[in-house]
Amino acid sequence: MPVINFTSPARRALTGILSAGFAVIACCALAAAPASAQSVDSLTAALASTDVLARGSAVEALSQMPVTAIPFATRDALIALLEREATGAQPVDSVRPNEADEAWGEYIIGLADLVRTLGDSRALRGLALLGIQTSRATQEFVAGFGAQALPQLDEAWTTKPDARPSVVTTWALIANTADSTTRIAVLHRLFAPDDTFPIALADAAVAGKLVVMVPFLDSLGQSDTVLPIAQGAASEAAEKLRPAFTALSADQLLAQYNAILDGICLNSTGALNGYCESSTNGLDNSTKHLLKDSGSHVHQGAADQARQEIQTVIDRTLNAVANEVLTPAQGILLVSGLRQVIARIS
Amino acid sequence: MAHRSLGSHARSTAQLLTLLAAGSWMACTARDLPTATHQSPPSGTGGASQLALYEDCASSCVLIASNAPLWSAAATDSAAVSVDVATARIVGVAGDSVMLSLDADTAFVNALPSNELLTVTAGTIVTSVPLRDLVERRVVLRLASGDTTTVHYTLNRELARVPAGAVTLTQQTSARVEALTAPWISGGGASAHPLAAENAADSCSDAVPVNAAGTYCGVAVAFSPYAPADAFLGAGAQFQSNAGHGVSQPITITFDSPVHAVTVTAYDPTFNGNQMEAFDTAGTSLGVVGFPGNGIPGVLTTQTGTLTSAIARVVLTPAPLDYVAYSMNVTIGTSILSVSSAAGPNPGGSFTILGAESRIALQADVTPAALEPRVKWLVDDDPDDLVQTAPPANVTDGTPGTFDVPSAQSRARYTVYSHPGNLNQKSLSLRVRAQVTDDNGRTVESSNAVVVHQDEIDTMREEYIELHVPQRVPARSEFGPPDAAHPNAADYTEVLFNTSFDTKFSQLVTAWTMRPLLGTITGGYRNPVHNWRHITVRSGSGPVGASWHMYGCAIDMQTFPVLNASSNHADTLAARAYWDRLSAQAITLGFRVEPRDRDPNMPNRPYSGVGHVHVEIRCR
Numbered sequence: 001m002p003v004i005n006f007t008s009p010a011r012r013a014l015t016g017i018l019s020a021g022f023a024v025i026a027c028c029a030l031a032a033a034p035a036s037a038q039s040v041d042s043l044t045a046a047l048a049s050t051d052v053l054a055r056g057s058a059v060e061a062l063s064q065m066p067v068t069a070i071p072f073a074t075r076d077a078l079i080a081l082l083e084r085e086a087t088g089a090q091p092v093d094s095v096r097p098n099e100a101d102e103a104w105g106e107y108i109i110g111l112a113d114l115v116r117t118l119g120d121s122r123a124l125r126g127l128a129l130l131g132i133q134t135s136r137a138t139q140e141f142v143a144g145f146g147a148q149a150l151p152q153l154d155e156a157w158t159t160k161p162d163a164r165p166s167v168v169t170t171w172a173l174i175a176n177t178a179d180s181t182t183r184i185a186v187l188h189r190l191f192a193p194d195d196t197f198p199i200a201l202a203d204a205a206v207a208g209k210l211v212v213m214v215p216f217l218d219s220l221g222q223s224d225t226v227l228p229i230a231q232g233a234a235s236e237a238a239e240k241l242r243p244a245f246t247a248l249s250a251d252q253l254l255a256q257y258n259a260i261l262d263g264i265c266l267n268s269t270g271a272l273n274g275y276c277e278s279s280t281n282g283l284d285n286s287t288k289h290l291l292k293d294s295g296s297h298v299h300q301g302a303a304d305q306a307r308q309e310i311q312t313v314i315d316r317t318l319n320a321v322a323n324e325v326l327t328p329a330q331g332i333l334l335v336s337g338l339r340q341v342i343a344r345i346s
Numbered sequence: 347m348a349h350r351s352l353g354s355h356a357r358s359t360a361q362l363l364t365l366l367a368a369g370s371w372m373a374c375t376a377r378d379l380p381t382a383t384h385q386s387p388p389s390g391t392g393g394a395s396q397l398a399l400y401e402d403c404a405s406s407c408v409l410i411a412s413n414a415p416l417w418s419a420a421a422t423d424s425a426a427v428s429v430d431v432a433t434a435r436i437v438g439v440a441g442d443s444v445m446l447s448l449d450a451d452t453a454f455v456n457a458l459p460s461n462e463l464l465t466v467t468a469g470t471i472v473t474s475v476p477l478r479d480l481v482e483r484r485v486v487l488r489l490a491s492g493d494t495t496t497v498h499y500t501l502n503r504e505l506a507r508v509p510a511g512a513v514t515l516t517q518q519t520s521a522r523v524e525a526l527t528a529p530w531i532s533g534g535g536a537s538a539h540p541l542a543a544e545n546a547a548d549s550c551s552d553a554v555p556v557n558a559a560g561t562y563c564g565v566a567v568a569f570s571p572y573a574p575a576d577a578f579l580g581a582g583a584q585f586q587s588n589a590g591h592g593v594s595q596p597i598t599i600t601f602d603s604p605v606h607a608v609t610v611t612a613y614d615p616t617f618n619g620n621q622m623e624a625f626d627t628a629g630t631s632l633g634v635v636g637f638p639g640n641g642i643p644g645v646l647t648t649q650t651g652t653l654t655s656a657i658a659r660v661v662l663t664p665a666p667l668d669y670v671a672y673s674m675n676v677t678i679g680t681s682i683l684s685v686s687s688a689a690g691p692n693p694g695g696s697f698t699i700l701g702a703e704s705r706i707a708l709q710a711d712v713t714p715a716a717l718e719p720r721v722k723w724l725v726d727d728d729p730d731d732l733v734q735t736a737p738p739a740n741v742t743d744g745t746p747g748t749f750d751v752p753s754a755q756s757r758a759r760y761t762v763y764s765h766p767g768n769l770n771q772k773s774l775s776l777r778v779r780a781q782v783t784d785d786n787g788r789t790v791e792s793s794n795a796v797v798v799h800q801d802e803i804d805t806m807r808e809e810y811i812e813l814h815v816p817q818r819v820p821a822r823s824e825f826g827p828p829d830a831a832h833p834n835a836a837d838y839t840e841v842l843f844n845t846s847f848d849t850k851f852s853q854l855v856t857a858w859t860m861r862p863l864l865g866t867i868t869g870g871y872r873n874p875v876h877n878w879r880h881i882t883v884r885s886g887s888g889p890v891g892a893s894w895h896m897y898g899c900a901i902d903m904q905t906f907p908v909l910n911a912s913s914n915h916a917d918t919l920a921a922r923a924y925w926d927r928l929s930a931q932a933i934t935l936g937f938r939v940e941p942r943d944r945d946p947n948m949p950n951r952p953y954s955g956v957g958h959v960h961v962e963i964r965c966r
Binding site for chain 1: 814816817859860891892893894895900902919920923924926927929930933934936937938939940941942943944945946947960962964
């Protein structure tokens with residue numbers, strides 16, 4: 001791999017020479033002078049322009065102001081503008097851009113960033129629909145709303161297919177910090193059966209510190225059913241998380257797989273509900289119950305019983321995958337992980 | 347000449363003072379040299395180079411504006427020598443006429459004798475007209491061909507008494523006056539203007555005749571004592587120490603600023619002991635040159651001597667009991683006015699229209715230094731480039747001088763020329779010249795022209811200013827030559843760097859193991875005009891956006907496989923996966939990325955969102 005040194009001695013030397021040579025003009029080099037100074041009112045008015053360049057310039061100019069100096073009316077206008085952009089309600093520009101035009105995309109970056117800094121919950125929809133595609137800071141901001149953000153993220157998932165990788169990452173961020181109920185709701189969404197984004201899942205695993213996904217990522221990294229680039233992403237993510245994963249005890253791992261199973265089983269119906277909830281022979285031996293019991297037994301030192309219960313869950317899971325009750329991804333997630341748990345039960 | 351009584355003129359001291367009263371500020375080049383107001387230069391001894399030269403005065407040119415030349419016409423002791431009035435060079439066609447008219451009150455005209463003639467000489471054609479008859483305009487010459495014709499006007503010396511009162515002699519012609527010498531016009535006649543032509547260029551570096559008190563090329567010259575020469579005029583004598591033909595006295599000639607050389611011709615030095623001695627400003631003698639004379643009274647001889655140094659004063663000392671007249675030529679200096687510096691505050695004298703960066707400092711070299719406050723600056727658009735640079739409305743005159751480059755400059759240059767254009771089409775550039783003016787505001791010297799223009803970096807920075815890029819105007823130190831990590835697809839040879847972005851991007855390059863990321867950069871730095879062209883070129887007054895590409899804080903990277911018209915669904919999925927992973931990697935490192943949402947203005951643009959990954963940071 002080539003070594004790229006962006007702060008090479010040569011460049012530093014050049015900078016030094018330039019600095020020395022230009023010292024004479026230090027008094028007049030307006031290094032940080034804004035190119036134009038417009039009133040807040042005119043900038044706010046420009047937010048309503050049909051010219052994306054005008055809106056973009058206004059957003060940048062407002063971004064240079066302290067947030068506390070931005071009037072409420074301007075904040076309202078910014079939040080509304082982002083939501084219009086996110087929902088397609090903003091009228092299109094009267095001038096068709098060049099093919100190479102990036103103005104809209106770059107303007108959205110700035111708009112989302114500025115709206116985020118307002119810290120206003122009313123911005124949640126616009127940020128969830130559009131802003132989370134642009135930065136980790138915005139993803140974390142939305143994730144900070146926890147369960148409150150889930151409806152907006154669900155809307156993004158439903159209405160914006162291109163936003164799904166960003167939604168996955170944001171879900172993972174919520175999972176990392178939310179209460180158990182919200183975490184289960186998020187895990188439910190993360191491992192929903194209707195779509196898979198292996199690269200997004202790998203990124204989400206790292207972003208949300210979902211270390212129990214390491215066996216799954218290992219499997220993904222070796223799977224020839226995904227693109228090589230996705231294999232690489234999975235393997236890299238697994239390596240990043242492996243130290244933390246290795247450090248977990250068997251009962252810690254089981255607690256997390258129980259949460260994953262709860263997520264997969266949340267609001268389940270039909271065959272999935274049968275996999276999750278059904279008991280046989282009048283015993284309380286549903287899959288969820290068995291996995292929870294195994295955790296107790298590990299904690300109590302009843303290793304053999306715990307292994308037996310986990311193996312039963314593995315068998316049922318394999319069966320459910322075979323019967324297309326679970327997706328292969330869900331199956332791999334649970335089976336590969338639970339096998340690691342068995343290996344760790346001493 | 348040995349002392350002999352030649353008789354004195356009827357000229358009184360008061361009359362002489364009247365004649366000597368010239369403009370307080372005189373000319374400095376041959377085109378407007380001051381002229382002796384008491385005495386015409388004798389014909390055949392100096393020619394046009396000794397005469398004041400005025401530019402084309404169109405159809406009406408004043409030749410005489412006072413009765414001063416009539417005093418010479420009344421000098422009967424030199425009756426054989428006519429009085430030079432004026433010389434005109436005219437260009438016309440056959441049939442063009444030249445007319446003269448005398449404007450004076452009746453008493454004045456009546457006092458003129460009928461034998462006081464004005465002679466018009468044009469080649470072989472000689473016409474003499476009683477001066478008094480010119481009170482009614484008279485045709486004195488009609489051109490027989492279309493050649494350039496030199497017309498010479500002289501007065502004979504038949505005047506016994508000089509009438510008092512105002513008088514003006516005017517030439518009118520249907521031909522074009524190409525040049526005019528009117529030595530009796532000092533400070534500008536009614537229709538005389540300085541001529542910027544032939545003799546003007548190096549006049550002050552040449553010897554100029556200095557034969558009376560006045561200011562020559564900015565140097566004030568005083569004579570003490572002084573009287574106009576009244577003998578040997580035909581030989582070229584110009585001044586003497588005292589009126590009449592008595593024993594001469596030493597004459598001290600003082601220059602208020604040192605001159606380079608003084609050449610004096612002594613007319614009729616008879617006895618040994620005539621000399622010129624020069625002194626510097628401290629009074630130290632710089633040398634002596636003698637005019638030993640011929641020792642033979644009554645036999646005219648002329649002797650010339652020159653002293654060269656930084657001469658502040660010369661003393662012309664006659665031999666005892668000798669009568670001597672003189673003429674003098676002085677070399678003032680090599681150049682009296684030049685623009686030595688016209689520079690903005692930035693390196694190389696560059697500038698922008700921004701605040702203190704617009705301040706242009708002006709410096710002229712003026713000799714003598716006393717003229718520095720009289721320097722007037724002319725600033726206009728540089729005619730040699732393709733940019734119409736608005737000149738300043740106000741310039742602080744004098745040297746040093748200053749002006750501010752106007753902030754209102756036309757943005758049209760950014761759209762008129764084809765992109766990317768060149769500096770000749772985009773850099774602001776102004777031409778600066780200096781002039782020295784006299785008390786009447788008349789230009790007496792013009793300098794060379796110096797161009798003050800923006801260098802490449804300030805030309806680039808000017809785009810940020812004039813196009814109102816909302817972030818900021820980058821400092822000059824942020825620019826540098828492109829390299830592998832900063833490929834240049836913009837319009838200049840320099841690009842803008844940002845260390846924060848570079849550091850972060852180097853992390854992305856290291857983290858990205860799919861392929862060498864540097865080779866995939868499709869867009870880096872863009873100057874504002876380039877960015878403007880990259881997006882839609884709308885009206886010239888609109889904003890140009892706020893792209894961080896303009897600050898070296900954004901990069902576009904190609905996704906793979908490269909999609910084109912023959913790409914299939916699998917290719918698109920692969921490109922999307924590449925995009926997903928690179929985007930995720932960049933976001934993890936703290937970059938901001940463009941959303942995958944399609945631009946609502948271009949919902950059908952092919953491969954929108956996955957053709958490249960745009961990453962940026964908000965840099966300061």
